[in-house]
Amino acid sequence: MSTSVPLRTPSALADRVQLFHALSDETRLAILGMLRGGERCVCDLQDDLDAAQSRLSFHLKVLREAGLVRDRKEGRWSYYAVNADRLADIETYASELRAPRIAKGAASPSPVLHHLTKAPPTGLTRARRGIAIATATGATKAGAKGLVGDSCCG
Amino acid sequence: MSTSVPLRTPSALADRVQLFHALSDETRLAILGMLRGGERCVCDLQDDLDAAQSRLSFHLKVLREAGLVRDRKEGRWSYYAVNADRLADIETYASELRAPRIAKGAASPSPVLHHLTKAPPTGLTRARRGIAIATATGATKAGAKGLVGDSCCG
DNA sequence: ATGATACAACAAAAGATCTTGATGTGTCAA
DNA sequence: TTGACACATCAAGATCTTTTGTTGTATCAT
Numbered sequence: 001m002s003t004s005v006p007l008r009t010p011s012a013l014a015d016r017v018q019l020f021h022a023l024s025d026e027t028r029l030a031i032l033g034m035l036r037g038g039e040r041c042v043c044d045l046q047d048d049l050d051a052a053q054s055r056l057s058f059h060l061k062v063l064r065e066a067g068l069v070r071d072r073k074e075g076r077w078s079y080y081a082v083n084a085d086r087l088a089d090i091e092t093y094a095s096e097l098r099a100p101r102i103a104k105g106a107a108s109p110s111p112v113l114h115h116l117t118k119a120p121p122t123g124l125t126r127a128r129r130g131i132a133i134a135t136a137t138g139a140t141k142a143g144a145k146g147l148v149g150d151s152c153c154g
Numbered sequence: 155m156s157t158s159v160p161l162r163t164p165s166a167l168a169d170r171v172q173l174f175h176a177l178s179d180e181t182r183l184a185i186l187g188m189l190r191g192g193e194r195c196v197c198d199l200q201d202d203l204d205a206a207q208s209r210l211s212f213h214l215k216v217l218r219e220a221g222l223v224r225d226r227k228e229g230r231w232s233y234y235a236v237n238a239d240r241l242a243d244i245e246t247y248a249s250e251l252r253a254p255r256i257a258k259g260a261a262s263p264s265p266v267l268h269h270l271t272k273a274p275p276t277g278l279t280r281a282r283r284g285i286a287i288a289t290a291t292g293a294t295k296a297g298a299k300g301l302v303g304d305s306c307c308g
Numbered sequence: 309a310t311g312a313t314a315c316a317a318c319a320a321a322a323g324a325t326c327t328t329g330a331t332g333t334g335t336c337a338a
Numbered sequence: 339t340t341g342a343c344a345c346a347t348c349a350a351g352a353t354c355t356t357t358t359g360t361t362g363t364a365t366c367a368t
Contacts, residue, residue, distance in 0.1 A: 013180040231345085
């Protein structure tokens with residue numbers, strides 16, 4: 001069960017941002033580290049991380065809302081565990097960034113030596129600013145907006 | 155050439171935080187998306203992202219300092235490109251979080267049904283608080299601090 | 309019932325990040 | 339030269355995140 005959001009949906013970037021944001025804090029990474037061994041109750045995490053209860057609660061909420069952990073109530077205790085599916089999303093999103101697109105107005109791969117043609121960076125982009133010189137590849141530009149709406153995969 | 159920082163070094167979490175923080179912003183993800191096609195100059199990114207120059211410059215700096223992009227000057231232009239090694243770190247760090255540790259005071263895998271023993275979550279943790287009942291596994295606790303200093307895979 | 313424990317949620321303050329609008333520097337064409 | 343361009347950098351303010359202390363709710367042992 002994948003929880004990843006396809007690249008071209010409106011929420012695509014938002015989902016990635018939420019996921020990576022949840023991972024961009026030492027306390028939260030430490031929590032996830034502790035959960036590698038299996039589920040733990042909040043009180044355990046509190047002891048080991050030596051963090052105030054409300055602080056821990058806050059960070060657990062961030063992780064929960066990002067889908068990185070699940071919680072389970074049992075009597076007085078709340079047990080938190082890693083959501084492995086969501087960890088897989090990290091790798092999905094990372095490999096997305098790796099995957100080269102079909103270049104639209106992009107320079108390399110097959111780097112174009114613009115300075116040799118005396119044309120600016122990607123030719124047609126510069127054309128908009130009044131300099132109309134074709135690049136060596138003659139690449140056309142069609143509203144390339146990077147990660148969204150112009151995806152090779154997803 | 156890997157740029158990842160081993161788990162047990164002092165800067166381990168800091169490096170992960172810096173990397174994930176750089177990824178936790180829509181503008182920056184859009185930039186990385188645009189760079190999938192190869193290197194681009196700042197002016198191109200500016201056009202396509204429709205972002206103020208100083209704003210873009212700020213985000214490029216964050217990406218650069220996180221090691222996710224490299225820049226190259228050529229005449230008036232600065233070309234930015236993705237650093238693939240650093241993208242690999244994302245996957246390294248993600249799979250680290252996946253890898254189960256040898257449980258020290260952790261509950262599942264092989265989940266211990268604490269409520270059946272009427273003992274609290276991980277037994278010895280609770281003992282510190284004055285409840286001394288051994289768990290089914292009899293797990294001992296030895297300063298498990300999660301991600302740091304208690305790693306299975308360095 | 310009473311009191312202790314485990315936790316979530318909230319509000320206010322503190323801190324970090326992001327945006328915006330300058331200002332400065334190097335490059336290049338005219 | 340002069341002026342236009344392509345940046346980086348900075349300072350101020352806006353905005354977002356995190357911490358801290360407090361309050362509230364549910365569970366449980368006594």
